[in-house]
Amino acid sequence: MDEATSRPAAGQYGDLAAAQREHWQRTYAAHPDMYGDQPSAPAVYSVEAFAATGARSVLELGAGHGRDALYFARCGFAVQATDFSQHALEELRRTAEHACLGDRVATTVHDVREALSLLDESVDAVYAHMLLCMALSTAQIHALVGEVRRVLRPGGTFVYTVRHTGDAHYGAGTAHGDGIFEHGVFAVHFFDRPLVDALAHDWSTPQIHPFEEGELPRRLWRVTQHRPS
Known part of the structure; x- marks a missing residue:
């Protein structure tokens, strides 16, 4: 593991968020097929988890180009896909229309640091693949889960995935504090178990499944929790 380079904490999160937004916008524009068209393993799992509770609608946070959102739509769910990248969502809408799924997929440009523009208790299930472990402070993550x-x-289900402190990149690169490390051009908030448990306060006991993804490979947790009925 590389020794991390520290960076002053004052005012860093706003600057870091802006820089990360620019990185992702450029990446989405330059690589429209960066994740392919097949659903992720967490999305395949989530279809069964959502169906088990009778879900009909799914909110996906950080949908990107939409491989998982489109999979949910193909499986019969009404999908609200959000991302802070207008470019990514335009690509998602084009793909949905081409696949005759336009009536099942709605898109909204949204930054998860802000409140969701949805009514209370208006969705059956929420899904976020590697969104919570972006360059968000712990306070911002708690606020986001509160919005979810x-x-x-x-009785609804929330499934999210995050890179954790057992990942090879944890502690490497530039340290921004609060568990955030920037390796290359992207910053990640690496989760530990106490953070997962804290986010599940007033929820059901979280179900935590470790898995790996990508060539590094990235080490992640898939977390499933339910809002009490």
């Missing part, structure tokens, strides 16, 4: 709980119906 607000818009999720009682």
Whole structure:
């Protein structure tokens, strides 16, 4: 593991968020097929988890080009896909229309550092693949999960995945504090177990499944929790 380079904490999160937004915008524009068209393993799992609770609608946070959002739509769910990249969502809409899924997929440009523009208890399930472990402070992550709980119906399911402190990049690169390390051009908030447990306060006991993804490979947790009925 490389020794991390520290960076002053004052005012860093706003600057870091802006830089990360620019990185992702450029990446989405330059690589429209960066994740391919097949669903991720967490999305395949989530279809069964959502169906088990009778879900009909899914909110995906950080949908990107939409491989998972499109999979949910093909499986019969009404999908609200959000991302802070207008370019990524335009690509998602084009793909959805081409696949005759335009009536099942709605898109909204949204930064998860802000409140969701949805009514209380208005969605059946929420999904976020590697969104919570972006360059978000712990306070911002708690606020986001609070918003998820607000818009999720009682008994609804929240599935999210995050890179954790057992990942090879944890502690490497530039340290921004609060568990955030920037390796290359992208910053990641690496989760530990106490953070997962804290985010599940007032939820069901979280179900945590470790898995690996990519060539490094990245080490992640898939977390499933339910809003009490």
